[in-house]
Amino acid sequence: MNSTPLFDFSVDKENKTVYMTREFNAGLDLVWEAWTTAELLDKWWGPKPMVTKTKVMNFEVGGRRFFAMVSPEGHERWFIQRFTSISPKTNFKTYNTFADKDENPELPGSDWDYNFSEQNGITKVSITIFNESRERMEKMVEMGAIQGCAMQFENLDELLAALSQK
Amino acid sequence: MRRDIFQAIADPTRRAIIALIALQAMTPNAIAEHFDTTRQGVSKHLRILTECELIKQEHKGREIYYQLEINKMKEIDKWLEQFRKIWETRFSQLDDLLATIQKQKK
Numbered sequence A: 001m002n003s004t005p006l007f008d009f010s011v012d013k014e015n016k017t018v019y020m021t022r023e024f025n026a027g028l029d030l031v032w033e034a035w036t037t038a039e040l041l042d043k044w045w046g047p048k049p050m051v052t053k054t055k056v057m058n059f060e061v062g063g064r065r066f067f068a069m070v071s072p073e074g075h076e077r078w079f080i081q082r083f084t085s086i087s088p089k090t091n092f093k094t095y096n097t098f099a100d101k102d103e104n105p106e107l108p109g110s111d112w113d114y115n116f117s118e119q120n121g122i123t124k125v126s127i128t129i130f131n132e133s134r135e136r137m138e139k140m141v142e143m144g145a146i147q148g149c150a151m152q153f154e155n156l157d158e159l160l161a162a163l164s165q166k
Numbered sequence B: 001m002r003r004d005i006f007q008a009i010a011d012p013t014r015r016a017i018i019a020l021i022a023l024q025a026m027t028p029n030a031i032a033e034h035f036d037t038t039r040q041g042v043s044k045h046l047r048i049l050t051e052c053e054l055i056k057q058e059h060k061g062r063e064i065y066y067q068l069e070i071n072k073m074k075e076i077d078k079w080l081e082q083f084r085k086i087w088e089t090r091f092s093q094l095d096d097l098l099a100t101i102q103k104q105k106k
Helices: A028-036 A038-044 A132-148 A156-165 B007-011 B010-023 B027-030 B039-051 B072-103
Strands: A007-012 A018-024 A051-059 A066-071 A077-085 A091-098 A105-117 A120-130 B053-059 B063-068
Touching: A007 B072, A018 B072, A028 A038, A028 A105, A028 A120, A028 B072, A038 A051, A038 A066, A038 B072, A077 A105, B007 B010, B010 B027, B010 B039, B010 B053, B010 B063, B027 B039, B027 B063, B039 B053, B039 B063
Parallel strands: none
Antiparallel strands: A007 A018, A018 A120, A051 A066, A066 A077, A077 A091, A091 A105, A105 A120, B053 B063
């Protein structure tokens, strides 16, 4: 795969659903491992310039990943991914929420569905994010904006204010 | 009362209203002619869209015209664009990690 890897991103605002598909130039075993083991997740989840630190990882149905994304200034944002379904090397599902550092979830969260498949040494990962309500969609997108505090914005309001001033 | 954009665009009639006045500013009567619902029904949709700051009123003489509030529409796309960028960055970091691991194995 010499060209830019395939990356599809689409949003169904009516159904409050986000779809993402991405291809990776690696076999299924390795890609699955990168998504399901804390040690590897922490090496790529970032996103730069943030780093991710997984405190608890229990990859089994009913288990969870409790992790923080840490900004360059040391500001931590905690998240919980609860594993609701696992079909090894094919699919897993999580229920994601914001949390505080003591692992109290901030509801509502969103349901994530991750699919993995390999063809000719290329592994495709498809993610569908369902939001039951508009609040959930907003919260999730807000989460995205906060994660994007690559630009040191502490919250969505500041981000939007700054953007609208441009 | 604060309303949010997602609520506003969740309704098919409201999406149709947005599409209509995207082309040109229109009076409530002109908008209502495009729908089977009652004038009151259309007024309610217009009120919700106004409260969400997706559309705004403009007085021209004795008539009120509704037009799109473009900035608010862009706000949703900005949020989503932000979200998309995060995943783009994250995925490219994963590309690097996978490449590194594969090299080590060779």
